[in-house]
Amino acid sequence: MKKFFQIFYIALILLFIYAPIFxxxxxxxxxxxxxxxxxxxxxxxxxxxxxxxFNDASLxxxxxDTLFLALLVAVLATLLGTLGAIGIFYxxxxxxxxxxxxxxxxxxNAEIVTAVALxxxxxxxxxxSRSYFAMVxxxxxxxxxxxxxxxxxxxxxxxxNLYEAALDLGASPFGALxxxxxxxxxxxxLSGFMLAITLSLDDYIxxxxxxxxxxxxxxxxxxxxxxxxxxxxxxxxxxxxxAIIFVVIILVVVGKNIYSRRRExx
Amino acid sequence: xxxxxxxxxxxxxxxxxRLSFSRKQLCLPYGVFLAxxxxxxxxxxxxxxxTDKDGGFSFNNFIRFFSSATTLTTVIIxxxxxxxxxxxxxxxxxxxxxxxxxxxxxxxxxxxxxxxMPMWINFVLRAxxxxxxxxxxxxxxxxNYVNVIIGMVYDYLPFxxxxxxxxxxxxxxxxxxASKDLGANAFHTFTKATLPLSMxxxxxxxxxxxxxxxxxxxxxxxxxxxxxxIIGKLIDEQFTTFQNWNLGSAMAMVLLVIxxxxxxxTGAFKSEDTRGNNL
Numbered sequence: 001m002k003k004f005f006q007i008f009y010i011a012l013i014l015l016f017i018y019a020p021i022f023x024x025x026x027x028x029x030x031x032x033x034x035x036x037x038x039x040x041x042x043x044x045x046x047x048x049x050x051x052x053x054f055n056d057a058s059l060x061x062x063x064x065d066t067l068f069l070a071l072l073v074a075v076l077a078t079l080l081g082t083l084g085a086i087g088i089f090y091x092x093x094x095x096x097x098x099x100x101x102x103x104x105x106x107x108x109n110a111e112i113v114t115a116v117a118l119x120x121x122x123x124x125x126x127x128x129s130r131s132y133f134a135m136v137x138x139x140x141x142x143x144x145x146x147x148x149x150x151x152x153x154x155x156x157x158x159x160x161n162l163y164e165a166a167l168d169l170g171a172s173p174f175g176a177l178x179x180x181x182x183x184x185x186x187x188x189x190l191s192g193f194m195l196a197i198t199l200s201l202d203d204y205i206x207x208x209x210x211x212x213x214x215x216x217x218x219x220x221x222x223x224x225x226x227x228x229x230x231x232x233x234x235x236x237x238x239x240x241x242x243a244i245i246f247v248v249i250i251l252v253v254v255g256k257n258i259y260s261r262r263r264e265x266x
Numbered sequence: 267x268x269x270x271x272x273x274x275x276x277x278x279x280x281x282x283x284r285l286s287f288s289r290k291q292l293c294l295p296y297g298v299f300l301a302x303x304x305x306x307x308x309x310x311x312x313x314x315x316x317t318d319k320d321g322g323f324s325f326n327n328f329i330r331f332f333s334s335a336t337t338l339t340t341v342i343i344x345x346x347x348x349x350x351x352x353x354x355x356x357x358x359x360x361x362x363x364x365x366x367x368x369x370x371x372x373x374x375x376x377x378x379x380x381x382x383m384p385m386w387i388n389f390v391l392r393a394x395x396x397x398x399x400x401x402x403x404x405x406x407x408x409x410n411y412v413n414v415i416i417g418m419v420y421d422y423l424p425f426x427x428x429x430x431x432x433x434x435x436x437x438x439x440x441x442x443x444a445s446k447d448l449g450a451n452a453f454h455t456f457t458k459a460t461l462p463l464s465m466x467x468x469x470x471x472x473x474x475x476x477x478x479x480x481x482x483x484x485x486x487x488x489x490x491x492x493x494x495x496i497i498g499k500l501i502d503e504q505f506t507t508f509q510n511w512n513l514g515s516a517m518a519m520v521l522l523v524i525x526x527x528x529x530x531x532t533g534a535f536k537s538e539d540t541r542g543n544n545l
Contacts, residue, residue: 006365010377013362017384017423020395023402035398080296087293099293102300105308108473108529110481112498113518116505117307120314120515141303144296173289198386204484209505219390226394226488242391249386257379 021246028243031236049240056237059221063241066201066217073139074196080140081147081196082189086181088148089155103145114141115209122210130212138206143199147192154188155181218245311522314515327516337500341520344496347411347486348479351418355426355475356468358419363430363467364460367437378431385424393488396420410490417489418479425474433467434460477525497521 032039166176400406481498504514
């Protein structure tokens with residue numbers, strides 16, 4: 001009986017989480033201006049929205065721009081964050097503590113405060129708060145601290161003698177770092193990289209404040225389309241886009257989980 | 267000391283100096299980056315909040331903020347919405363985390379994965395999906411506050427499940443067994459042992475839900491039909507619509523203070539928890 005209630009409750013919450021996602025995927029096959037049960041029956045199911053999506057050049061450009069930005073940000077954040085994490089971990093002085101404290105600010109700060117602070121800075125220094133550069137910097141501010149956070153635990157787990165041993169055996173500090181430290185913390189670096197990609201893709205507020213005129217990420221575009229009205233002509237195609245994103249993410253996450261469990265059981 | 271020993275020691279000292287120096291040096295780029303793009307912008311917020319349009323020192327922004335009934339109502343509404351969202355998230359997420367951590371339903375972590383997967387999906391898209399579903403069912407537009415809270419809970423629930431699950435699955439089960447052995451019933455075991463021991467998880471969940479819900483105006487705009495203003499929106503309006511950066515900075519300062527206070531409160535929970543662990 002207890003077990004029944006547990007399963008029932010878990011199923012109920014999962015329904016709350018996944019019902020909207022399944023509905024959206026379902027209605028991505030219904031080419032109607034608004035989402036309604038009646039229209040689904042009247043219009044019927046088709047791939048029309050997917051055809052529209054892939055023929056919409058401006059929408060496709062937004063998708064690629066968003067992906068490229070996320071990739072660029074993730075690469076830079078991983079470089080900056082890996083060096084930062086190693087530096088913070090090995091410097092016991094005030095400088096390291098200061099960097100570590102400053103690194104925690106964007107994690108706990110409200111995103112809107114981070115965004116307007118950057119607007120003030122770029123307006124103050126460059127007289128113009130919007131540019132691709134400002135947007136990349138903004139994304140780095142909110143992603144790099146998470147890269148650092150995912151690497152530090154790996155540095156703590158690492159045997160501290162390894163680096164010294166490499167030096168004793170004649171490696172240069174740089175060589176020891178690349179050949180000994182980096183491989184040891186590689187899993188942390190990789191998860192930091194993935195986290196940076198997802199955080200960048202998920203961001204709305206920083207992009208909205210720093211993006212150059214005429215540039216849109218998926219978030220800013222969808223928000224703009226939602227804020228206008230439901231009659232917006234390109235909104236139905238967004239259902240197809242969202243459905244693709246949902247399915248890809250579910251496949252990637254489930255696939256990664258199955259892969260890592262298989263490796264564990266081996 | 268022979269000459270050979272001396273040279274060896276000198277080499278070692280050199281080496282040691284170089285290695286500690288070079289590793290510390292690695293955080294220089296990140297340190298400079300943080301100073302330029304995190305610390306300096308916050309100082310600019312402080313500067314703007316205490317100046318007027320001409321750059322002269324003034325308290326006017328804060329006086330205006332705290333003497334306006336509209337802004338104060340907004341702050342109260344934001345806090346209430348954030349409180350409601352946080353409490354509902356705890357009430358929904360705690361049983362989930364408890365069941366996942368204690369029963370054998372979550373073998374291999376697959377179920378947990380289902381609960382935290384939405385964290386990887388763009389939140390604007392998820393909000394759009396939820397809004398569509400509410401529209402289909404026909405409950406959307408029933409009450410704007412209810413809409414916004416549903417949207418917020420939908421958005422932030424995974425961020426409450428994860429820290430609660432982490433703390434509950436790591437918890438030493440012998441406390442619960444000891445409590446049962448000493449004659450406590452299930453209710454008392456929960457309120458006197460499990461719940462106090464999971465306070466740190468609740469605290470980190472609260473920091474991940476409470477602050478964002480006060481400021482995430484994307485959800486309040488789309489779910490509130492544009493009729494509900496939260497403090498994040500207020501700041502947004504000062505920077506975009508009204509172009510009053512000084513007042514906007516003062517509001518951001520107020521938010522920073524609320525953030526520090528809430529961190530202090532949740533931090534207090536954490537120290538209580540460590541005291542519990544030391545018993």
